[in-house]
Amino acid sequence: MTTSTLSTFLLLVILFHSTNAAVFTIRNNCPYTVWAGAVPGGGRQLNSGQTWPLTVAAGTAGARIWPRTNCNFDGSGRGKCQTGDCNGLLQCQNYGTPPNTLAEYALNQFSNLDFFDISLVDGFNVPMVFKPNSGGCTRGISCTADINGQCPAEL
Template identity: 80%
Template sequence: MGSLNSFSFCISFLLIALSLNHANAATFDIRNNCPYTVWAAAVPGGGRQLNNGQTWTINVAAGTAGARIWGRTGCSFDGAGRGNCQTGDCGGLLQCQAYGAPPNTLAEYALNQFNNLDFFDISLVDGFNVPLEFIPTSGGCTRGPRCTADVNGQCPAVLRAPGGCNNPCTVFKTDEYCCNSGSCSPTDYSRYFKGKCPDAYSYPKDDASSTFTCPGGTNYRVVFCP
């Protein structure tokens, strides 16, 4: 009888845990407001072609960390979902299973972390390809980052790439720009990105003004060309 009670307790505990996990799962509405097609990508989540005005909704489990949403441009895929993109390509797959290739503007997040807070940001550490907005839409949380400047049009010549603007780490691969040793400072190139998009990460140690938080269970909207 004791083992039956223990089994019942375990089942009850599991159901409660599953219920809490579902309650704290986050919904992300991903919308393309660009006048051109963007192939949205998400890890976790996969990928979807979004023509102007189209939206793709994904649900992400509580506790998910190291997650990204980004836009891909100049893509061509066959019926099996294989092909390539000019920017943000993820191994030639429509349904991304890995992060995209730079340059790509990143919406990054980690759910239900320290003190059950969500941490989220826009990062230009992998460069820039599409203007982006990343804002909370529930729970009374209203503040999120935007990066809407013409970064590509005024990109320094050495950082220019087809369809985007590279971060200097991608181009030079030195510790000064990549911060591989764990410490580094702003550079003229990172200041260019920061000047265009003050809310966004401009280099790997740009934490102070670039990390946003909301209570766990908040929902979000990611907009290309807001």
């Protein structure tokens, strides 16, 4: 993957500190503002090039991080996003409204393993890369385009 291609992605990097927690570095490599949403974790506005370190406890399951686009929030953190909105809150307390590209993960689960994936089950709004950065595992995954239209109708 070239650097120029990577510059259009929301990048998620996992850094495992210990068996007690993991730190996700959410980086906006898009040329536009993205409002990251996370459950658990809340949400944050990320201008192009900005990062958000998100610490998550071991044993966390069913967790998601997703990009939200074209958001507008007031001083109290209430507003609306065109994609990925989470009940009009900057600090998400529940999953985002489709369409939104999902990074899903579960930490310290079956046989003390961590699991992660990128899902388009809720649609696609921003290209994404999701890769670990420690523990000897450096192979990540990416979703660079909306492939939902290529799926057979029965799926």
